[in-house]
Amino acid sequence: MCRWVGYVGSPIAPRELLHDPQCSLIEQSRRHAPNMDIPNGDGTGLGWYEHRAQPALFRSITPAWGDENLLELATEIRTGLFLAHVRAGTGTPVQQTNCHPFRYRNWLFVHNGHVAGYQTLRRDLLLAVHPDLFGNIAGSTDSELMFHLALTFGLIDDPIAGIARMAGFVEATAAAAGLDEPALQMTVGVSDGARLYAVRYASGPEVNTLFVAEDLQAVRMLYPDNEREAHFSDFARVVVSEPLTDLPGVWREVPAGTALIIDEHIEERAFQPVSPMAA
Amino acid sequence: MCRWVGYVGSPIAPRELLHDPQCSLIEQSRRHAPNMDIPNGDGTGLGWYEHRAQPALFRSITPAWGDENLLELATEIRTGLFLAHVRAGTGTPVQQTNCHPFRYRNWLFVHNGHVAGYQTLRRDLLLAVHPDLFGNIAGSTDSELMFHLALTFGLIDDPIAGIARMAGFVEATAAAAGLDEPALQMTVGVSDGARLYAVRYASGPEVNTLFVAEDLQAVRMLYPDNEREAHFSDFARVVVSEPLTDLPGVWREVPAGTALIIDEHIEERAFQPVSPMAA
Amino acid sequence: MCRWVGYVGSPIAPRELLHDPQCSLIEQSRRHAPNMDIPNGDGTGLGWYEHRAQPALFRSITPAWGDENLLELATEIRTGLFLAHVRAGTGTPVQQTNCHPFRYRNWLFVHNGHVAGYQTLRRDLLLAVHPDLFGNIAGSTDSELMFHLALTFGLIDDPIAGIARMAGFVEATAAAAGLDEPALQMTVGVSDGARLYAVRYASGPEVNTLFVAEDLQAVRMLYPDNEREAHFSDFARVVVSEPLTDLPGVWREVPAGTALIIDEHIEERAFQPVSPMAA
């Protein structure tokens, strides 16, 4: 299980979510928690939008808790939209090209979960990626492949629809291969630089968690009383795989089978995979 | 808290202790355990004696659980005496020169624990290292400094005495600086290529654990019934910071304030720091 | 241009070829030379046969000249058959899975050269790899793909024939894609643990170099007068992409379009790609 956080709002230093809260993303990467039996120490990454339409990427194979560069960057930059990730590998190597976020043009993608039987399915999934997108795959994870399948299936025109067709295709491919396990576990975070998209879905009954802090007062609760006013002055939305604090009232759990489209407003939709037949 | 394992006996592939047992050193480096709140993911190392009087070193900043080279080496080499270590940093950077084991000529040294107030004491401790040994210090840890202090105080002539004087000197330096905390926490493993030396000691009531498997039948219990005869055919002694299995009868806890001198025989002595006054 | 060295003979420490000669492989990795405009600093690797039928692998993204672990290993191990490589990337990322040698069961593979237009051809080449071998591809280089194509085309039964069919397939794929440049530049080194195979070939007039030291007296010339008798006592064959010394009489250039099969004897054959039509 990986962990990730997405933010859209007034420009902040990412450190305010990655490092400073009680259960910050970096602290989550190593601190034992009830639902974490191994650390998220197989690399980390931060993608952010600041001066350009294309996001900047920092990715590193160092565990997040020991990565001096990650902390420097998260302290220095100011950004109104970012995605950050800490990885616990599920069989693919620890290398920079396997660290999230993945990028295509102005798009970023992070994922927590896995494709069951990935080694069996990998070749078939890879062949389904549009040849024009193939050269953008630099690593070997299921996550990067899911992103490029979603791109192949229309993510740029309709992000949620692209993800739904990707999920349907992965499930159909697993079924065709006769795999028994639930095919897909995912929470994904996606951005085009203007909005943050998030989906929580799994093919089976076990579904990785996703939480949203949608209300400015709630986000301010991340900070001590006397600092609250100084932070997140205009608007702030945070999506996380696990809460960054255990304060009641800050985090709302996103139901399984849900997609969120987040900017100043938050739109919530039911999410269902779309099978290739239906498409 | 770091973890380490020392072995002396018939030549084996270190993998038999580092990777294969239920709670192998590599598994210990990431799997949550009751007495571990953060992983040992800040580097790893293996020092072994095979073809030469000088030990060979492999050290890496990659977490042990994801280090392909460590596993390759541990599978390929055959050695009758080795020390391996997984690190959880206590404030000094994650870099190869801070990974254990440390080496001087034919000597290896690993450590689990810390010097309290190290940042305050570091300069004074460093000044006490013999100038001829100073150039052998390549990193910035308390552990490497403890090794070079023990060398300065006679480790080569009498390893346990050298460690005792080092411990006494660290405690005296901490006292002189007015530090309140217990000065030293340590289990150390040392070898000259012929014997394995191990010490368990702390200045205060909290003492990191140390265990020894001293009996061939006991060591064989690390393996399933049908494989036992194939392993550790002649003699085998294992010292570990934490047991590699939870089997009863394999591991004997070494009492606090104890030194072991291990070859085919195991000599056990009371260990007490020797203050610089007494020396 | 990468550099590599292969050795078969009496067991030696690889350091005798990787580090000690005047133009050792490690020195070649950084020292400017007339035919080298950029260093071979994009990772290194060593594969060797010692205790098992399967070779051991050490691979690292650190430049060879600064890799302490490489030098330690090359000093400590003793092996009668090894392949070592220093990489200058040609567009694919610097990551461990892109470092040579590549391994499949008891086989090792190193390559110096490139597939022209690789980004264009990669998808088609990847699809041609046998699905059972697909899961063994962990990186993204043309070299690893060439190895798996050669495996697909029968390398295990007949190494030179497998390489010839791979070369023919790459050339045919490039032609079908309408690429103009000569498709393939390669010197390759392959071993099954018993023999060393080497091929020098290019589709066009520019052909990377390959040299062999086939005579024991010649190999001893790598060492100063007074040390010669101590080294390479029984037999020793060395294949290199570039000479390790500039001594006359040691190195014989292998002609372009040649395959070598090396054990105590050296068999030399003309090498020609075999087109898929002919196969």
Next chain:
Amino acid sequence: MCRWVGYVGSPIAPRELLHDPQCSLIEQSRRHAPNMDIPNGDGTGLGWYEHRAQPALFRSITPAWGDENLLELATEIRTGLFLAHVRAGTGTPVQQTNCHPFRYRNWLFVHNGHVAGYQTLRRDLLLAVHPDLFGNIAGSTDSELMFHLALTFGLIDDPIAGIARMAGFVEATAAAAGLDEPALQMTVGVSDGARLYAVRYASGPEVNTLFVAEDLQAVRMLYPDNEREAHFSDFARVVVSEPLTDLPGVWREVPAGTALIIDEHIEERAFQPVSPMAA
């Protein structure tokens, strides 16, 4: 020999000096040049001032030419004052704490050169660092130690005087140790966030080079005709260890024994070490 570049002027993306010119700093790190016999592949770093009085640091052990994070950062950030460095180690390990720039509070420091006989002198030099500064030394290079000696000798109050006393102290220490070689080779770049200070000096006749582009029209010459107006619109000063282009009229060589104080004006002073006696 390392290479470095310092910039002060209107905010730019550091990429305009690190990556885009014909002989950019990154290109210099690997491309052979007449005065470079080994590459600058032992790590890289970038320190910049943007949102805070304290500079941000990115440092990496990856060669600059293959460091994706360096290029991303250099493309994304906008800064009016930065120092960047590519390292060729002179005996100390390749680790992040040995990469330049070094930082103390709002100060940055880069160095090209070396202290002759450093292993012999290191202990004495380290002892001369003010105990309050000692804890800020995280690595093992002569460069970092030179910075902390300059801080000890008053760099914060008067940067050039602090450097002069440091140089005098290093020379006196080398003389006291009976070393024959010229003690010090250095070009250094220093900044407090407001100005850029640069010094070119050596104890002997061989002096590493230093160049300055002080005139806006000159700096614009780094770019093709049609792009010139778009770059460096207000003011721009660049100091480099080696020219970034071979265009005549852009770079003026700074004479040996010179210090520069650079903001909108450039002040040039003779530089002489100040011996500890004189101080």
